[in-house]
Amino acid sequence: MVADLLPSRRARVVVADHYRARRLSQVAGAPSSCADSGTWSGSPTSSSRRSVMTALLSDRAAAPAVTYPSHRRVTAYVAGGLDGVLRVVTMLRGRRYKVRDLSVEVCDGVVESVVSCTVALTADEAALLVERLRRMPAVVSAEQV
Known part of the structure; x- marks a missing residue:
């Protein structure tokens, strides 16, 4: 009541x-x-x-701008043939990158193989991916295209 x-x-x-x-x-x-x-x-x-x-x-402070991921193309030049390529792909999978497209060019007798992928990333995450690729021993060079 x-x-x-x-x-x-x-x-x-x-x-x-x-x-x-x-x-x-x-x-x-x-x-x-x-x-x-x-x-x-x-x-x-x-x-x-x-x-x-x-x-x-x-009176409120402005909210920080939200960055959304977009599809970014990253290319790595790899030594070691198929073993080097598999190391790069294993790193992409282990770090759970959202790979949309992956292409690999491996030729017998050539010093470098090419791994190109399209990944859903923000600009900061893309820079971090390129740095991670460059730190790998099998990667000769890496760049964001």
Whole structure:
């Protein structure tokens, strides 16, 4: 019975948010949305609510830009024939890179083989992949195309 007389949790949150906004608007000198008696009238006026929200949002720091992955082409020149190529492919799989396209050119009697792949990466991740490839002993050189 007593629980029926108490306001719901959602109503308490709305009232608390209104009073918090009222205090902020009084500090800023904006008109209050409450009646002269100081009690809440049930619905704040839209102009004072917007001005408080605008003031709150304008004080926030700008969010950092989100970078999304795009398909980037990376080419590695590998020594050691098929064994060197398999080492590069194993590294790509072990690091869970999202390889979209992979092409390998292995020729018998040639010093270097070519491994080219298209991977879904951001610009920073692509630079990191090229550095990881360059650190491998089997890789002669690597570049982002």
